[in-house]
Amino acid sequence: MYILVSRDGGKVLVAPLTDDGSASAPELTLSDAEFGRYVQEQDSAARWVWDDTVAWYPRLLAGGIRIARCHDLRLCHVILRHSTLSAGSDLASAPAGEWDASALSGGAGEGEALFELGHGGLPDPRGEFLRQLEAVRAATAPGRLRLLLAAESAGALVAAEMQFAGLPWRRDVHERLLATELGPRVPHGTRPERLERLAARIRVALEAPALNPDSPVELLRALKATGLPIASTRAFELRRVEHPVIEPLLEYKKRSRLLSANGWAWMDAWVVDGRFHPEYLPGGVVTGRWAARGGGALQLPKQVRGAVVADDGWKLVVADAAQLEPRILAGLAADVAMADAGRGTDLYAGIVAGGVVETRQQAKGAMLGAMYGATTGQGGQLLPRLAAAYPRAVAAVEAAARLGERGDVVTTLLGRSSPRPDAGWRAAQAQASQPGATAADERRARSQAREWGRFTRNFIVQGSAAEWALCWLAEIRKELWEVGTRADASPGGSPAPFRRRPHLVFFLHDEVIVHTPEALAKEVAEVVREAAARAGRLLFGEFPVDFPLSARIVDNYAEVT
DNA sequence: AAAGAGAGCGCG
């Protein structure tokens, strides 16, 4: 059963709908408080349909209310609008409207537009929902698309819940770390003691008494003046030359990065009451991966992960999917040989054991090369051996690359399609095929075509992996709630839905962290593991590809390497 | 003074 909710001035309109979207009960007009009570009274099988999870769910969570399922019209619109599986639908062929504009502002833009949705919202959600139902019904593979929309929407719930709960963060631990690495705290904009000492050593070594090591331009000029053969100040390049300045300079860069990205200012801005509350953006990346805004949640350096510590009496269950993308590729391409290589073992080790390459590093390099489109270097050189051993998998990514090079669209396993290249790209291709095209025109067109081919090549793998991860998250979320209920940690509808229950607190593409009461930790680890197996079956049915996890029960995120 | 580009580095 669906329950469509929308805004009417200060009121909430509630419309129960059947599976085909027709009214199943009279519409209600409720105040916010009445709406909260109404939500709690409904069966947990209800699927809440709303324009935007961000506009609705945080308020419910703040009121102590957790829901089981939703359909996020904004996120689903984006998928259906571009998917090749629903290409013939009215929804896909209509001119661009407000639902399309909302995707842009919601994805990467200002964020203000989203916030305003709380009052008024997007136009005619009922009509939009009916168009979405019809687009799915008439789609090429409705089952896949339906799963994708459900997973995407579940992801939106997880994102809101994780933002609400926050990642446990110990200020004192973080402060100790900063004091050790940088010295005593100084005001923003000034250089802490240890950095200042390193800067002094750099100036001496380069005989540049006024050098500002934060300026790449000044630094490069000074490095060249001492005769070092480098073209940039990147750490990678610096490590390849020998000079007394290199050691203090690399130290400086490392610590300076800590200060600017995750220093005292970061802590003051993002850690509140012992929790880091980043804003996750489901669907924020074209491939379907999440993005995040504020605090760099998806770039937490290993350096500071020691500050992520479970509460007293609680544990962190940290799990990541081993070699997720190659396994996804094996499933996508139905490459039994590659799936076999990963069964019950590290997939790269399995490739070595199969005699395809000599070392694990080579196996990894070749796999990444195949998925990213490397033509040179180790990855490119080993590609023929990979292709000989796993012809189906390699053919799948090659085919995706060829489509992209032609400007065509590719689609993930569940139905998310890649964007088309922009007008500039098309113009460059057209230009190169004109009779009077110069060699430069042709070179440029070929280079851009290959570039887009690398994007589409990777899109099918990264995008399908993101779908697996969404299914994994959704299964984890569902089962954790069951575990919490069985343990009677807190009856549904307590003032704080996650205060006593195991709950997700972090997600990073192929990795999750669950914060759980210690007594439930083992059960939670099993839930996370089982959810991975279920996600695999949801995507690939009986095709025999494994998704092993490293799941560890720890007090501290830094314990996991 | 503000906005944008580029460099650099963090994560998967």
Next chain:
DNA sequence: AAAGCGCGCTCTCTTT
């Protein structure tokens, strides 16, 4: 000269 994919954030330097 280009060079394997996808991101966000901070800082410098240039442009408006």
